Amino acid sequence: IKTRVGIVGGGPAGLMLSHLLASAGIENIVVESRDHETIRTTHRAGILEAGSVALLADTGVDSRVSTHGDEHAGIDLRFGGESHPLDFKDLVDATVTLYAQNEVFVDLAAARARDGGDVRYSAEVTDVWDLETGAPKIGFVQGGDGDDAGTSCEVHADIVVGADGSRSFCRRAVAGEREYKFEYPFAWFGILAEAPKSAPELIYANSPSGFALISQRSESVQRMYFQCDPAENVDDWSEDRIWSELAGRVAGPDGFELKTGPIFDKTVLGFRSFVREPLSHGRLFLAGDAGHTVPPTGAKGLNLALADVKILFEAIDSFYATGSDALLDAYSDTALRRVWKAQNFSSWMTSMLHTPPGQDPFVARRALGELDAVVSSRYGRQYLAESYTGWPHG
Ligand code: DHB
Numbered sequence: 001i002k003t004r005v006g007i008v009g010g011g012p013a014g015l016m017l018s019h020l021l022a023s024a025g026i027e028n029i030v031v032e033s034r035d036h037e038t039i040r041t042t043h044r045a046g047i048l049e050a051g052s053v054a055l056l057a058d059t060g061v062d063s064r065v066s067t068h069g070d071e072h073a074g075i076d077l078r079f080g081g082e083s084h085p086l087d088f089k090d091l092v093d094a095t096v097t098l099y100a101q102n103e104v105f106v107d108l109a110a111a112r113a114r115d116g117g118d119v120r121y122s123a124e125v126t127d128v129w130d131l132e133t134g135a136p137k138i139g140f141v142q143g144g145d146g147d148d149a150g151t152s153c154e155v156h157a158d159i160v161v162g163a164d165g166s167r168s169f170c171r172r173a174v175a176g177e178r179e180y181k182f183e184y185p186f187a188w189f190g191i192l193a194e195a196p197k198s199a200p201e202l203i204y205a206n207s208p209s210g211f212a213l214i215s216q217r218s219e220s221v222q223r224m225y226f227q228c229d230p231a232e233n234v235d236d237w238s239e240d241r242i243w244s245e246l247a248g249r250v251a252g253p254d255g256f257e258l259k260t261g262p263i264f265d266k267t268v269l270g271f272r273s274f275v276r277e278p279l280s281h282g283r284l285f286l287a288g289d290a291g292h293t294v295p296p297t298g299a300k301g302l303n304l305a306l307a308d309v310k311i312l313f314e315a316i317d318s319f320y321a322t323g324s325d326a327l328l329d330a331y332s333d334t335a336l337r338r339v340w341k342a343q344n345f346s347s348w349m350t351s352m353l354h355t356p357p358g359q360d361p362f363v364a365r366r367a368l369g370e371l372d373a374v375v376s377s378r379y380g381r382q383y384l385a386e387s388y389t390g391w392p393h394g
Pocket of ligand 1: 044045046047202213215216223296297298299
């Protein structure tokens, strides 16, 4: 198959790039190992920065984000059993939108299908090569299943993009100059429950027994997380045990009460900080989790991926419009500036809000001092609000 841009990975990053390129008349193909249903039902984060919303709403995706997204003008930081509201609108004149990542995927997949995009699901990439040349290639097997070996195909492109997630085949196919990694001694236990909202805004809670996040999905479905051991088995957790753990972490003298209901999804989410530099190798460009991973606190993962895609799209568009490699050559450095700001923010929020197991009491007490310093200063609240709502797209 001959095309201009070969995209490995059909999650939100790969599909958004494919959509933008197609809108600019740049032929491309997307190769994705999972099937549509698996991606659609994989629960991920749910907060979109304004820049991400604009990318979906203003580029002809026809996303339901404008009609079904839930705009939030703040969060609630809870510690010492007390709530501390942060009003983003007042602090930095910005808001975020709660709209689940799998809905973003559904909208983008529908837009690609509507516009005749070439997206191959259940297509396993087996090789990427000739990346240092002007004619990089992707090998993949389509439809292989059990005894059926499937059909082998090759994509011959000008540019290959690895948007294939944190276990990226593309990243592992080429040596990076440098990899930065940080592991955390905890994970998140995530649930979806049929329950009403417990509070209007999301609650990020620091408690002696660990972090909890009370998020939402709709009026009748709620998303919540609590810090747990990375080896935790979801089957060891009954509904009663989950609710009492969560309730204990948000309890306080104000009598805050968590609204409960039947739990229909339980997962343990891994946790790490990772950046590979540079985000390119010859004519291969990495975008989103393929190049960098953040811990989930603050929900930067999808937003960063979409910011990468915007920068990369402009670079590819300029390459075809002018024949110059300049923006492609600058892609890694340009994207990494925002990536490292988000790495800092995600790891800061994580360390301030979590209680590592068996830690020195000084560390836990210090984090409370930091939270107090943040909420009791308008500058502190503004710093958090600016980072949470997202830096302007460059
Ligand atoms: C959600 C996840 C996050 O990591 C976060 O910081 C906020 C919200 C969510 O899934 O709703």
